[in-house]
Amino acid sequence: MTGGEKEITIYDIANKLNISAATVSRALKDHPRVSKKTKKLVIKIANEMGYRSNSFASNLRKKSSHIIGLIVPRLNSNFMADVIAGLEKVLNNNNYNLIISQSLETMQKEISNANAMLVNRVDGLLISLAYDTTNIDHLEPFIKRNIPVIFFDRVFEHDRCPQIYIDNYKAAYEITTHLIKQGCKRIVHITASQLRKIYAERYAGYKKALEDHNIQFDADLVIINDLSSEAGIASAHQILKMSPRPDGVFSANDNCAISCMQTLKKEGIKLPADMAFAGFNNDPAAIVVEPNLTTVNYKGYEMGEVAAKLMIDHLINKDEFHPAHSLILRSEMIVRESSLRKV
Amino acid sequence: MTGGEKEITIYDIANKLNISAATVSRALKDHPRVSKKTKKLVIKIANEMGYRSNSFASNLRKKSSHIIGLIVPRLNSNFMADVIAGLEKVLNNNNYNLIISQSLETMQKEISNANAMLVNRVDGLLISLAYDTTNIDHLEPFIKRNIPVIFFDRVFEHDRCPQIYIDNYKAAYEITTHLIKQGCKRIVHITASQLRKIYAERYAGYKKALEDHNIQFDADLVIINDLSSEAGIASAHQILKMSPRPDGVFSANDNCAISCMQTLKKEGIKLPADMAFAGFNNDPAAIVVEPNLTTVNYKGYEMGEVAAKLMIDHLINKDEFHPAHSLILRSEMIVRESSLRKV
DNA sequence: AATATTTGTGCAATCGATTGTACATAATTT
DNA sequence: AAATTATGTACAATCGATTGCACAAATATT
Numbered sequence: 001m002t003g004g005e006k007e008i009t010i011y012d013i014a015n016k017l018n019i020s021a022a023t024v025s026r027a028l029k030d031h032p033r034v035s036k037k038t039k040k041l042v043i044k045i046a047n048e049m050g051y052r053s054n055s056f057a058s059n060l061r062k063k064s065s066h067i068i069g070l071i072v073p074r075l076n077s078n079f080m081a082d083v084i085a086g087l088e089k090v091l092n093n094n095n096y097n098l099i100i101s102q103s104l105e106t107m108q109k110e111i112s113n114a115n116a117m118l119v120n121r122v123d124g125l126l127i128s129l130a131y132d133t134t135n136i137d138h139l140e141p142f143i144k145r146n147i148p149v150i151f152f153d154r155v156f157e158h159d160r161c162p163q164i165y166i167d168n169y170k171a172a173y174e175i176t177t178h179l180i181k182q183g184c185k186r187i188v189h190i191t192a193s194q195l196r197k198i199y200a201e202r203y204a205g206y207k208k209a210l211e212d213h214n215i216q217f218d219a220d221l222v223i224i225n226d227l228s229s230e231a232g233i234a235s236a237h238q239i240l241k242m243s244p245r246p247d248g249v250f251s252a253n254d255n256c257a258i259s260c261m262q263t264l265k266k267e268g269i270k271l272p273a274d275m276a277f278a279g280f281n282n283d284p285a286a287i288v289v290e291p292n293l294t295t296v297n298y299k300g301y302e303m304g305e306v307a308a309k310l311m312i313d314h315l316i317n318k319d320e321f322h323p324a325h326s327l328i329l330r331s332e333m334i335v336r337e338s339s340l341r342k343v
Numbered sequence: 344m345t346g347g348e349k350e351i352t353i354y355d356i357a358n359k360l361n362i363s364a365a366t367v368s369r370a371l372k373d374h375p376r377v378s379k380k381t382k383k384l385v386i387k388i389a390n391e392m393g394y395r396s397n398s399f400a401s402n403l404r405k406k407s408s409h410i411i412g413l414i415v416p417r418l419n420s421n422f423m424a425d426v427i428a429g430l431e432k433v434l435n436n437n438n439y440n441l442i443i444s445q446s447l448e449t450m451q452k453e454i455s456n457a458n459a460m461l462v463n464r465v466d467g468l469l470i471s472l473a474y475d476t477t478n479i480d481h482l483e484p485f486i487k488r489n490i491p492v493i494f495f496d497r498v499f500e501h502d503r504c505p506q507i508y509i510d511n512y513k514a515a516y517e518i519t520t521h522l523i524k525q526g527c528k529r530i531v532h533i534t535a536s537q538l539r540k541i542y543a544e545r546y547a548g549y550k551k552a553l554e555d556h557n558i559q560f561d562a563d564l565v566i567i568n569d570l571s572s573e574a575g576i577a578s579a580h581q582i583l584k585m586s587p588r589p590d591g592v593f594s595a596n597d598n599c600a601i602s603c604m605q606t607l608k609k610e611g612i613k614l615p616a617d618m619a620f621a622g623f624n625n626d627p628a629a630i631v632v633e634p635n636l637t638t639v640n641y642k643g644y645e646m647g648e649v650a651a652k653l654m655i656d657h658l659i660n661k662d663e664f665h666p667a668h669s670l671i672l673r674s675e676m677i678v679r680e681s682s683l684r685k686v
Numbered sequence: 687a688a689t690a691t692t693t694g695t696g697c698a699a700t701c702g703a704t705t706g707t708a709c710a711t712a713a714t715t716t
Numbered sequence: 717a718a719a720t721t722a723t724g725t726a727c728a729a730t731c732g733a734t735t736g737c738a739c740a741a742a743t744a745t746t
Contacts, residue, residue, distance in 0.1 A: 054464070061733050
């Protein structure tokens, strides 16, 4: 099976109209120096001939691809799917395309993804870091080439790269305070690698809330794992062994909180009477689990939109000075039955 | 802020080594006619100088981008996130990149997405159709250019395009039969637009199962909506008004089934005693809702992998004859408490 | 009417990698 | 030793769009 018809180029159009390719090129991109008559004619013929601009040639000449790279730890999470949906919408409206890859939580794959993005000559890079990423040397080639790099969610400190995240510290502080106000005195905190700022900050918010309410911090109540469903089950067993038994749990994500809740329920623990629960993210399942889970609404879609807008802004005003300011999105606590012990 | 350092090209390497750019090019791609010594040297210098191949130039010359386009109705669903994760893994392992966009369930946006993919000169297109897509004229330019188009999940009949989907008819037949075996006699079916083959087939499987078990089909028991959570709530109210009251529900997705279940539970219906439930997809929330939802395991990740592999195969053996065979993935019924009335 | 400005178009170089062809030199075969 | 083949490299055209510059024609200004 051999290739279809030959692709139409601006030269074909130029030949047909007995004008130069330069004029065709200018006409197609609405250059002011081309007469309206010529423009109309060119566009008409281009359509008739089924012309499609060759982006390779254009990109080569213009040294820009109109493609934005995205690297995330995992594509299959609710939060990330929302982020991507938001990103895609905004980028698409601005005629940018999105090329995506996942690091699968390893720095090694993140590095190879970054290299692929570089070879693909993305105009900008959006990235949420893998669990074990300890440095961002692999992003230096972008920074060196003045390709904007924007961090979101799992961010990294760098004076040239804006960061977008929510105030994890504050959200964790609020939710812990809420649990305390519901009468909890021994609150377990389930979290993940403290290498990632977002988890470290949630942890810090948790600690500060305890401190501000005169509750002694107890390191034995802190469980560090990968926040998976399996980890939630394991956490539940660990909690059951604690003595005296905790009366509240604040998990750094909903997923882990939910499987933990289910395991505890099976073991006869009454929720929230025996133990109040709070999660983080507002996954769809938070309103399915019984009792419905108190959590922090982490707006993925909005974060995607904001990240894309910031990226577009950087690209359009490429030469302007862009302070690498960080954007902190508002998040809100959503109180549901899992934490309500007082009415 | 002006651009960083100049990009290194093969000419720079050639100059430094006093050899021709042609040799550099061949050395970098391990051409057999270049001596091992030269290859080593070129690679060494290329690394030292920080050379990155310019994909625009390469693509322009080779007329291929190594980019696969993906168009889906919505990015933010569990199923789709899984599909994308699977796709990305396989494509990435084969040095292909993935560019994605969402039609937001409208044919209009699907058309504009397709055009963008064409301009971006994707090497292949993977697509799951929007709700209201009635024809695929917008994909003809790909077919005409011999760019492989592969449908998955929401497929379309076309003699040049392979389709990947599960046997929806069979799965629906099985699950309906299961409900019947659990003693259900009046089974509601909640489904979506019959324009989409997958829903039409699930409907057909449902009907056939009734017929084979001598249960009279009753059109009043069929609810057609968009399968959203809101639609699930509305369906619940509709079901409550039915008389005599149905004793089973088969929803064409889990999402809708779950919100319907929750609404019915609030209204005092006992599940599964009063009404047995079955869904479709095996969303994570299916094991969170109480009672856990009987459903069909629709393996998104696997579907993504299979679709990607098929695409790679088409691209690598570009000139061979490819029968546009369809791939039907195995799906399995997962029986949980929501449908178990007999032990 | 002469000069200055605007408008419209074409020429030709450029972006960087690839590849068919040519041509040496080296290694083998007769 | 002559003829043949294999090996290694270079030349130059090509992919298609873009754009600085030149220049003619049309219009406006003095």
